[in-house]
Amino acid sequence: MPKITYIEHNGTEHVVEADAGMTVMETAVKNQIPGIEAECGGACSCATCHVYVEEAWKEATGEPEEMEEDMLDFAFDVRPTSRLSCQIKITGALDGLVVRVPEKQF
Amino acid sequence: MDGREITADAVIIGAGPVGLFCVFELGLLDIKAHLIDILDKPGGQCAELYPEKPIYDIPGLPVVTGQELTDRLLEQAKPFAPEFHLQQRVETLAPQDDGSFLLVTDIGTRFHAKIVIIAAGGGSFTPKRPPLAGIEAYEATSVFYAVRRIEDFRGRNIVVAGGGDSALDWVLNLQPVANSIKLVHRREKFRAAPDSVNKVMALADAGKINFTLGQVMELHGSGGILEAATIRDNDGVSSRHECDTLLPFFGLTMKLGPVADWGLNLHEDLIPVDTEKFQTSQPGIFAVGDINTYPGKLKLILSGFHEAALMAQEAHRIVYPDKKLTFQYTTSSSSLQKKLGVK
Numbered sequence: 001m002p003k004i005t006y007i008e009h010n011g012t013e014h015v016v017e018a019d020a021g022m023t024v025m026e027t028a029v030k031n032q033i034p035g036i037e038a039e040c041g042g043a044c045s046c047a048t049c050h051v052y053v054e055e056a057w058k059e060a061t062g063e064p065e066e067m068e069e070d071m072l073d074f075a076f077d078v079r080p081t082s083r084l085s086c087q088i089k090i091t092g093a094l095d096g097l098v099v100r101v102p103e104k105q106f
Numbered sequence: 107m108d109g110r111e112i113t114a115d116a117v118i119i120g121a122g123p124v125g126l127f128c129v130f131e132l133g134l135l136d137i138k139a140h141l142i143d144i145l146d147k148p149g150g151q152c153a154e155l156y157p158e159k160p161i162y163d164i165p166g167l168p169v170v171t172g173q174e175l176t177d178r179l180l181e182q183a184k185p186f187a188p189e190f191h192l193q194q195r196v197e198t199l200a201p202q203d204d205g206s207f208l209l210v211t212d213i214g215t216r217f218h219a220k221i222v223i224i225a226a227g228g229g230s231f232t233p234k235r236p237p238l239a240g241i242e243a244y245e246a247t248s249v250f251y252a253v254r255r256i257e258d259f260r261g262r263n264i265v266v267a268g269g270g271d272s273a274l275d276w277v278l279n280l281q282p283v284a285n286s287i288k289l290v291h292r293r294e295k296f297r298a299a300p301d302s303v304n305k306v307m308a309l310a311d312a313g314k315i316n317f318t319l320g321q322v323m324e325l326h327g328s329g330g331i332l333e334a335a336t337i338r339d340n341d342g343v344s345s346r347h348e349c350d351t352l353l354p355f356f357g358l359t360m361k362l363g364p365v366a367d368w369g370l371n372l373h374e375d376l377i378p379v380d381t382e383k384f385q386t387s388q389p390g391i392f393a394v395g396d397i398n399t400y401p402g403k404l405k406l407i408l409s410g411f412h413e414a415a416l417m418a419q420e421a422h423r424i425v426y427p428d429k430k431l432t433f434q435y436t437t438s439s440s441s442l443q444k445k446l447g448v449k
Contacts, residue, residue, distance in 0.1 A: 039228075039359065039360070040151075040155055040156070043155060043156045043159050045155040045156050045159070046155070046359070047357075048359075069293075069295075070297045072292075073268065073269045073270065073291070073292065073293075073297060073356075074234065074356050074357045076236055076237050076321075076356075077321065077323070078292050078321065103237075104237035105237075106234045106235075106236065106237065106356060106359065
């Protein structure tokens with residue numbers, strides 16, 4: 001199973017086993033990772049599952065689609081590596097993915 | 107203040123899918139409903155958060171969008187002529203000596219109701235507060251999430267943050283009265299009406315407003331008076347911009363709001379109910395849909411529909427204490443069909 005590492009703002013790391021096909025948000029919620037709120041439940045309509053993808057994984061995770069890019073307007077402290085974790089689907093190719101959780105969701 | 111007095115059998119707080127279906131279930135039992143909602147349209151989260159997103163778990167509708175479901179529920183409720191009171195938030199709800207309830211909204215409308223149904227979902231939609239350190243201290247003096255009176259902004263040096271319709275509309279509306287306006291948005295694209303985008307860009311080109319690609323990261327000032335904001339541009343460079351007003355427009359989020367102050371038992375911001383009547387700790391006040399909790403609760407629209415049907419049975423006992431209720435099917439009951447206007 002692919003492993004995903006979530007790094008909290010304070011540096012705490014959580015390494016979890018993920019099921020391929022689930023999203024990075026769903027996996028975070030299932031493993032109770034602090035800082036990922038996912039208020040809308042994965043409909044790409046709240047921007048409270050905002051993460052920063054580690055630079056090395058930026059290409060593998062791809063670019064946000066238009067709807068996600070629109071929704072990122074509602075996130076705080078958006079950077080070039082910002083993604084909404086509900087829109088990153090986990091595949092075998094993402095085994096080892098590292099994402100950072102922002103200090104605050106909106 | 108509005109100050110209108112309305113007397114009703116039932117008042118439903120929240121015009122989302124479950125609130126709308128309550129109109130239908132109550133209507134079948136001759137109980138007329140008024141609905142109050144903070145949004146400017148019925149549909150709740152379905153209309154506000156995901157109007158175009160498909161829902162797959164509504165019985166009998168293999169796929170339906172949030173807006174279609176809302177439209178269908180409105181059509182289904184139509185024979186019962188529900189009255190909508192939109193863009194209002196119920197501030198107080200208090201039992202009266204005669205067993206009825208008094209509800210007062212933020213614009214002063216007063217409802218006298220025999221029963222109250224709280225179908226408020228995740229709470230009321232409120233503007234998102236950017237997580238900027240110390241922002242609370244500036245609210246209502248320098249930071250505003252809505253514009254009530256344009257004149258209040260005359261001569262101000264305003265930063266508008268955001269890239270949606272609200273941000274652009276207020277740039278356009280405030281530009282004639284403000285001393286200066288800086289629009290701060292993280293990218294060149296806006297999710298707004300093309301006409302507004304064109305107008306704002308024309309103002310920027312003419313030097314009448316300033317448009318900066320970036321984000322507001324820090325506020326500076328004292329005693330609730332804003333003096334400057336730190337704006338980080340897209341290359342990561344921060345600069346200080348003198349301003350006295352910030353208008354952040356980052357969409358809406360759901361907050362429980364005044365429900366917490368109505369004297370009802372709460373459990374983790376949800377309202378515990380029984381599973382026979384879906385009544386709260388206060389007889390005559392019901393809670394249905396996402397806002398309630400009970401053993402086994404699932405936050406599904408279909409669960410809310412079931413809760414609405416059972417709630418209506420008890421509602422009938424309260425509104426018509428002397429009438430006996432016979433259970434009837436819409437397929438065969440001519441009296442129900444008459445109410446529905448199909449016979």
